[in-house]
Amino acid sequence: MKIISMIPARYAASRFPGKLMQDLGGKSVIVRTYEATVATNLFDDVFVVTDSDIIYKEITSHGGKAIMSKKEHDCGSDRIAEAVEDMNIDIVINVQGDEPFTEKESLGKLIDVFKNDSRKEVDLASLMVHIEDKAEINNPNTVKVIVDQNNFALYFSRSPIPYPRDPDVGVKYYKHKGVYAFRKEAILDFYRLPMRSLEASEKIECIRYLEYGKRIKMVETSVEGIEIDTPEDLDRANRLWK
Template identity: 55%
Template sequence: MKIIAMIPARYAASRFPAKLMQQLGDKSVIRHTYDGSVATGLFDEVVVVTDSDIIFDEVTSHGGKAIMSKKTHESGSDRIAEAIQDMDVDVVVNVQGDEPFVKREPLEKLVRLFDDPTVKVGSLMRRMSGINDVNSPSQVKVVVNKKMDALYFSRSPLPFRANTVIEAPYFLHIGVYAFRKQTLLDFTNWPAGVLEKEEKLEQLRYLENGVSIRMAEVTFQNVAIDTPEDLEVAKKLLG
């Protein structure tokens, strides 16, 4: 299989404009993400796909590969789909541009899901412990079947605790995805479904169209740069 990592990178983030160009140690956030993805050694190619000349120049001037989007896109999935349309590739991993601490282990688990030829989409999850996180609508929960295929994703506590004896674990969905090329292209042509609109979770579009999402459990604690406060936390972690 030819496996590539695509990093969708939008400049004008609503909560923290230009966050990908913020300095983190001796590099910008987007360069940390790009270099970390390359360093995993998992991918035949790593590409940033962006709407910004500034981000494009930041990546390419330091020896990286970037592609300019031709259209305006609402989501990273749409941005990636446009970029891979004419690429010779089997599996595409969507690496979030605002997560600079890329690690090999969780991404390797994600990639290995596609050793099963029936898997069309893969993603990651980890066990949750804090009840505040479970009740938070910003923390997306997922439940799976015995094959580790997602049954549902929700912003509500999932599953509901009707039986306090069993205590099924809560799993947090980590929004890192991998797709077979044609499955992602199909996804961008489907209209948003009722559940996707209700929960504001685009991954539900796959489930509503009968496409399973195979999950892998990891312990990785991802750090996303969504606010200036997140950047300060990242600087401390970097040391």
């Protein structure tokens, strides 16, 4: 089974433009993320896939591997799908470019899903983290996920799901971490299928898989890391790096 990692990277970002080129402990965020992914030693290859000459040159000048997108893309999955279409691979793991604290344990759990899936019932796998803070549960920037008894995703939402009509039930809430592992066929299907209304409404790309009947296995992890979405996140990351 050939397994690679793709790191989709845009220079533009609505909340923090140019965030991937910001300094984190003497290197850019995107280089830190690339190096952390390579350092896991889990992959046959690791690439940054980008539409930015700046990011392409940043990675290659540090000895890394980068691919320039040929088309404009609305999301990271589309960017990855274009890049892997003609590659001889089985599994591709999407590591977000703004996650410089990417670590081996969580990614290894995703790979194990496919190693243990002899019937090929899983189309993709992703990570979730148990959250208890009410502000985070109600924050629309935090994507929540609910799962069935076998940890297959039922739905993702920016709203608190499930709604706590009976607060005494003691239901657990899970935050979705945007790290995905795809079978090659699944991500190519995503690329070819049009966006439907639920994905368009929530602006959560993995909903497209559910709308077309794909099965997403969720894996719980306790490692949250730091996503660089704001200047405040970058300050926090630099303090942690030191």
